[in-house]
Amino acid sequence: MSQLLDLFTVGAISAGLFFFLAGTVGLLRFPDTLTRLHALTKADNLGFGLIVIGLLPQSPDLRSALKLIAIWLLVQLASATSSQLIAQFARKGAPAE
């Protein structure tokens, strides 16, 4: 059982790292501000969620696990809000052509 949980952790954290890699590559390579925002917000939050899911079986007690979930929820809410705000700012600040 413990080995199975370890395997799950390794898989989930590796998938999270892959999505963080995708987000970074998108942020560096995409041609436009809004496409970069798209790459960053989706891929990175998926990676963060996968890493939290992978860490859940390794947490020593229930309190740490609940804290992980609370941090995940805060990051989701904050990132969704801030991505909307940044997108609005980018549209407002674009030069009129």
Add this chain to the structure above:
Amino acid sequence: MVEFMFVAATILLLLTGLGLARMLWGPAPADRMMAAQLLGTGGGAISLLIATASGIDAIADIALTLALLAAFAAVALSLGEPGTKLPSPDDRP
């Protein structure tokens, strides 16, 4: 398992550091803010990995702080005037 988590945290640190090149390149202020958001998310994930790997629960609070600071930074950017670094005095109502 502990070693794997530290290796994962190191890889994540490298990826987040690479993303900071966007903060250097710009060109728009929104692009620079996106790199700061990446620092918030990636730094939070690194803190959670290290907190679980080393068993020190207080490091998870760093993740909370980073997430909160990233959110406040985005709100502060959106409250500013677009295209200007500082609001000029005659723009104020």
